[in-house]
Amino acid sequence: MLTTQRRALILQRLARDGQVIAGALAQELDLSEDTIRRDLRDMAAAGLLKRVHGGALPVDAPLPDLETRQAISTDVKKRLGRAAAQMVRAGQLIFLDGGTTNAEIVHALPREMPITIATHSPAIASLLEKHRAEVILIGGRLYKHSMVATGAAALAAIGMLRPDIFFLGATAAHPVHGLSTGDHEEAAIKRAIIGQSAETVTLLTDKKLDAVSPHHIAGISDMARMILPAGLGEDRIAPYRQSHVDIIEA
Amino acid sequence: MLTTQRRALILQRLARDGQVIAGALAQELDLSEDTIRRDLRDMAAAGLLKRVHGGALPVDAPLPDLETRQAISTDVKKRLGRAAAQMVRAGQLIFLDGGTTNAEIVHALPREMPITIATHSPAIASLLEKHRAEVILIGGRLYKHSMVATGAAALAAIGMLRPDIFFLGATAAHPVHGLSTGDHEEAAIKRAIIGQSAETVTLLTDKKLDAVSPHHIAGISDMARMILPAGLGEDRIAPYRQSHVDIIEA
DNA sequence: ATAAATCATGCAATATCGTGCAATGTCAAG
DNA sequence: CTTGACATTGCACGATATTGCATGATTTAT
Structure with missing residues (x-):
């Protein structure tokens, strides 16, 4: 890879991700961190980016950029909802x-x-107090990180349900590696629900489109629908279409 | 996440929420509280925010609006708790x-x-996110009035537990008619838990001392303790002593 | 007054950085 | 083709930054 190409890639990553991490990029391109650092240093001197400890940020508006990014994120979630x-x-x-x-x-x-409405999340269940909906709370040992019920009890209770739709939320998804989550026990629960879902499994995801967790769940082939934020760009959506996923933009 | 991004995030949260809580942010970002505190300290020195005990406020904080807390529970309930x-x-x-x-x-x-800690209340379960305690969530059909799990599933799950203490809350009590609650299904759950409790059943009650619901639960004889607000007057407490109830005033 | 939470400080481990230097590659003049 | 100037890259090493932990002080709540 030519130096010019590499530096163009850095700018591209800055525009796409809003950040560049020196060590990660060096590993990805199989270069020494020194080379990346030199690039960042020179480009910062040229005013193309803003150098920070550990990587670089866009020069235009690092701080306001983060603000809008986060604000949009919540807005995106509302649209997805x-x-x-x-x-x-x-x-x-x-x-x-x-x-x-x-x-x-x-x-x-x-x-x-x-x-x-069935859920294994006490937080979700508590939100339904004012709704007319019948609420089925799935019990079990609470997994502290995401605060959802797990374990044999939860699996058994899930086995008695045939949900029309399972809304699988906030999980990383990748067109090739499939769905993934950070915890094995949580993954077992998700698999169990997906296995029960009679009609449709729907994944809502905002920004983690290409993320893959260390322990990914493979073999989820019946994911029927995916609700994505509009304006992602066809280049990022297309790989999922090839997986016969029904894409809904919101 | 780069340090610069983290500090930008802090400013963004300050703008959005009007406050930043050090411990909560540390947990959210999976960092030590020291790191967040260092950020807040440095940023306060730079005049970007105002440092306060427990977190930070915007530098342009208009008034010490501390009344934005959640509904303050009564003194009595705090003492009982x-x-x-x-x-x-x-x-x-x-x-x-x-x-x-x-x-x-x-x-x-x-x-x-x-x-x-076991509970059939999703609201109670959600409160335990920050605790080290292992949480067992009892699932079932949610009874809307009090938002606790009921039904056969809940009874089955309760049958597998032998709690040391059952804290029976906010239920009416009467020295003659016994414990009572407003709903049959809820009552069945309470009876089931009481029947399982190996050691102690403790009733916390503040004001409903002599109340009797239309469908009262009779025959609760193993109620070992009752925590009552101090200063009720011996005339109201005495009838319970005759039921061999261990009275604790708080 | 007492317990819990929060804080500041010092210290150690790790990560990142900048600089100097050598090895390699590029390219143009000889 | 050879040579030398120059650029690029990787490595070494000391400097700096960041982070987490331990400890005791301080603040807060009760």
Whole structure:
């Protein structure tokens, strides 16, 4: 790779990710960190980026950029939640995964809609107090990181349900490596629900499109729908279309 | 995450939330509190924010608006909660009923105490996120009035536990008619837990001392302790002493 | 007054950085 | 083709930055 190409790549990554980490890029390109650092140093001198400890940030607006990024993130989650809520029909049994994205689904659901909602997240369950919906709470040992019930008890309870839709939330997804999550026990629960879901498994994801956790869940082939933020760009969405995933942009 | 990004995130949170809590941010970003504190200290020195005990505020904080706290529970309930928490020993299995009074028990429990807490209330379970305690969530159909799990699934899960203490909360009590609650299904759950409790059943009650619900639960004879607000007057307490109830005033 | 939470400080481990230097590659003049 | 100037790259090494932990002080809440 030519130096010019490499530096163009750095600018491209800055525009795409909003950051560049020296060590990671060096490993990815199989170069010494010195080379990357020299690039960053020279480009910073040329005003093309802002050098920080550990990498570089865009020169234009590092701080405001983060603000808008985060603000958009919550806005994205609300849009995803509304799109998901529109998939729900009266009388259905819905299973809600944990996480803030699925909390947005609850907020977007009409309070008077007669449905049944199952969840293994006490936080999600608590949000449903004002809803007419029948709520099935899946019990078990609470996994502290994401605060959802896990273990044999949870698996057994899940085995008695046939949800029409399973809203799988806030999990990393990759077109080749598949769905992934950070914890094995949590993954077992997700697999169990997916195995039970009679109709549709729907993944809501905002920004973690290409992320892969260390312990990824392979072999999830029946993922039928994926609700993604609009404006991602066809280049990032296309790989998922090839996996026969029904893409919904929100 | 780069240091610069983290500090930008702090400023963004300050703008969005009007405050930053050091411990919470450290946990969210999976960093030590020292790192966050160093950030806050340096940024305060740079005039980017105002350092306060526990976190930071925007530099342009208009007024010390400390009244944005959540609903403040009554003095009585806090006293009851503290008294109840003092009964808990390390290693025990505690079953917490639903209700705001038992939420105060959670608040009064030391976060580092190694215990196991079972509950059929998702609200109570959610409160335990910051605690070291192992949490067993009892699942089932959520009874909307009090938002606790009920039904056969809940009964089955309860049958597998032998709690050292069951904190029965916010239920009406009467020296003659016994404990009572407003709903049959909820009552069945309470009876089931009481039947399982190996050691002690403790009732926390503040004002409903002589109340009797239409469908009262009779035959609760193994109620060992009752935590009552101090200063009730012996005339109201005396009838309970005759039921061989261990009265604790808080 | 007492317990819990928070804080500041010092210290050690690790990561990152900058500089100097040698090895290699590029290229143009000879 | 050879040679030498120059650029690029990787490595070594000391300097600096960052982070986590331990400890005791301080603040807060009760």
